[in-house]
Amino acid sequence: MxxxxxxxxxxxxxxxxxxxxxxxxxxxxxxxxxxxxxxxxxxxxxxxxxxxxxxxxxxxxxxxxxxxxxxxxxxxxxxxxxxxxxxxxxxxxxxxxxxxxxxxxxxxxxxxxxxxxxxxxxxxxxxxxxxxxxxxxxxxxxxxxxxxxxxxxxxxxxxxxxxxxxxxxxxxxxxxxxxxxxxxxxxxxxxxxxxxxxxxxxxxxxxGLKPVLYMKSTPLPLKYFIWVLILGVILGVLGRCYQFVILRMSKWYRLTRLPWMINGVFPLLLVIPLGMFFPRLLGGGSDIILHLTVAGYSTMLLGLFFLIRFIFSMISYGSGLPGGIFLPILCLGGLIGAIVGNLAIEFHLMPALYFSSFIIMGMAGYFAAISKAPFTAILLITEMVGTLTHLLGLACASLVAYAVIDLLDGRPVYYSMLQQLLKTKAQFNLGKTVQIMETVYAGSEMDGQIVSRIKWPSGSLLTKIQRNGREIVPSGNTLVRWGDTLYINVSTNNQLKITHQLTKLTKET
Structure with missing residues (x-):
């Protein structure tokens, strides 16, 4: 009890x-x-x-x-x-x-x-x-x-x-x-x-309560699902292209020979003419997504919008400025869906009533492919659009796009970015951690204390305790006892100082 x-x-x-x-x-x-x-x-x-x-x-x-x-x-x-x-x-x-x-x-x-x-x-x-x-x-x-x-x-x-x-x-x-x-x-x-x-x-x-990307739409009937499969394949192939380019942008930026901290000068100057001639395309992309269903853009113009958004999204993110790729990915996916839907409508293979369904499925499928997180993609678009009626189409487009990018050896983009980040930090010794072991002595400051009450040095993180041959995953209420071996991740930036402080805490006072 x-x-x-x-x-x-x-x-x-x-x-x-x-x-x-x-x-x-x-x-x-x-x-x-x-x-x-x-x-x-x-x-x-x-x-x-x-x-x-x-x-x-x-x-x-x-x-x-x-x-x-x-x-x-x-x-x-x-x-x-x-x-x-x-x-x-x-x-x-x-x-x-x-x-x-x-x-x-x-x-x-x-x-x-x-x-x-x-x-x-x-x-x-x-x-x-x-x-x-x-x-x-x-x-x-x-x-x-x-x-x-x-x-x-x-x-x-x-x-x-x-x-x-x-x-x-x-x-x-x-x-x-x-x-x-x-x-x-x-x-x-x-x-x-x-x-x-x-x-x-x-x-x-x-x-307010209105969903972020709310749009009126009619779910696609099963007899038109061949277009969902086609859309999924296109999303998977273009998703792999996105991964390939964005993971190499930092290397290409080195050709400018600018200090990496001020790479942002280039995109911030380039955005001015884009803002002058294409103001609706600015930002993450929610504005153009919401406008697609009512604007009546031609397929050629949608293709131009996709190219502009794709190229400048890469330039913007590659500069290293604080900002994400989540919404830009959804925007690109929506544009791809709009292009495929427009083609089907122009060739009289599908009624115009279902155009917005392709925008919704395109957003989910493109994100599912690039991030390799299909469950998140399906639920995210469902909540952002504010309707459950597209779940079957979202699931099919996402799974097909996921399968295609998997066949093309695509990896989750955020995981790949993390590997690049860790490689850079290792090269410049920025924020890297090493694991050290400390034994707790009887009578030390740590002996008999629970983890949350110990004054841990900044830059240290307790990850595991070994006690009597068994391993314990610590929580804030875990009691530290003499004889325990502590496994602690320590920042390399101040490794000697942090290790010295930990030694004082674990040795007999």
Missing amino acids: QIHGSYKISQIKAILNGILIGILAGSTVSMFRWAIQHLMTVMRYLYTQSLQQPIYLIGCVIINVSIALVVGGFLKQQPDIKGSGIPQVEGQLLGELDYSWWSVLWRKFVGGILAIGSGLYLGREGPSIQLGSTLGQGVARLFRQVGFDRQVLISSGAAAGLSAAFNAPIASTLFVLEEIYHNFSTNIWVVSLTSAITSDMVATDVF
Whole structure:
């Protein structure tokens, strides 16, 4: 009964932590979204006005170069704000790297607003995930949670961040389990779902109940599902092309011979003419997705939009500026679906009534292929579009695209990005960790203390305890005893200092 009661108390504490993280992440990401939307509105106005008044063009150049230099300074100070942030979160949960939560939080927040709000083809969802995870890390530090308990809070923060970005709490939880954590542990999903729902409530209060990508649509009948198979194959092939290019952009950027911190100057100057002539294509892509169903674009124009979005998405992300690929991937998938649907309609092989179904299936299938997370793709689009009637089409397109990219030897894009990140960090010795072992002596400061009450040095993470020949996965309530061998991941940046501090804690006083 005592163990059962203790377990219940532990679960209640975890859920309360999830609610706290959800409130913090929901509030932070809502401010992040609001600021990006308003800055984007201002920049779109300046870009379009530049066609008539050259003084606006000069102003745009000055503003965007200033953004590149400011964000470049942030990147130099804290390289872990680079890109979407999802590979960094994965690496943190795998124990491969660690970073200061506050240092990343505010720089990612400000840098992401400036980079995405300028109109670059970057998404808010990756930065939102990292913002949420750093808040989870901050809560873990506040309550002195380490080991598995700390990982659960970081995971729940990631789910809360994505939920607030897209108002999709179920898909956000599944994304953490399927893509980031690769684990369906009860402890993880309960806290992640709690934080995601809480975060969604906060974001809904700010932005309303309407789904992010709501569009009127009619589900595709089974007699037209041959087009779903064709669409799935195309999505899989083009998804592999996307993976191939985006994973090589950092190498191609080296040809500019600019310091990597200010690579953003190039896309921030290039976005000005794009904003002047194609203002609807700016940003992550939600604007053009919502406009596809009513604009009546020709197939040729849709193809042009796809090429522009594909090329400049690569240039934007490859620069290293804070911003994600999640929404840009959905935009590209929607455009592919629109092109296939348009062709079927133009050849009178399908009624125009089902055009929007292809946009919806294209978004799901393209994301499923590139991320290799089909369950997340299906649920995410379902929640973002606000209808369950397309589930069969979403599932078929996603599975076909997944199978095709698997045959083409494609790997999950975020996992591949993490491997590149770890290789870079190893090369420059940025944030790499090593595992050390410390034996706890009788009478030491650690002897008889529970994990959450020990003053662990910054940059250290307890991962395992070996006691009497058996291994224990530690939690905040685990008791540390003399004779225990502790396995601790330590940052190489301050390895000697951290090791010395740990030795003082484990040796006899």
